[in-house]
């Protein structure tokens with residue numbers, strides 16, 4: 052996102068991934084690297100970028116989207132329609148496939164319901 056003077060003030064990363072949900076292939080969206088310049092924080096930039104991402108995911112026909120965040124940011128994402136995922140999130144690491152436990156996984160319904168439990172395997176590195 053840019054401000055009125057053309058300065059980059061906020062960034063989010065957007066990916067799509069062929070994952071599995073409880074063993075079944077499913078195309079999901081992903082958000083990462085959410086960051087707003089300190090001087091531009093609190094002005095709605097990240098919220099606006101996340102709403103754009105949700106619209107983009109809808110165009111991509113993904114079933115749902117996923118992100119991981121710090122515990123203190125769960126209320127921020129909840130206000131934007133994201134829901135806590137309480138199941139198991141599997142990711143690839145150099146030693147093999149392992150549960151991701153470093154941060155809070157959250158999901159956003161897009162073309163379908165977002166799962167609140169079960170096993171999501173990203174079938175690759177986390178983003």
Ligand SMILES: CC(C)(COP(=O)(O)OP(=O)(O)OC[C@H]1O[C@@H](n2cnc3c(N)ncnc32)[C@H](O)[C@@H]1OP(=O)(O)O)[C@@H](O)C(=O)NCCC(=O)NCCS
Nearest residue numbers: 085086087092093094095096097098119120121123124127
């Ligand atoms: C989190 C972050 C991306 C929000 O960007 P932003 O453009 O300021 O977001 P918005 O203006 O749309 O929304 C601001 C809201 O974010 C929430 N928020 C921001 N930082 C927070 C924190 N550390 N703890 C809890 N909530 C936080 C608040 O609800 C805030 O609302 P408020 O201004 O009324 O207090 C920004 O603070 C940032 O870059 N932080 C450092 C990097 C980071 O933590 N990224 C998130 C990785 S998941």
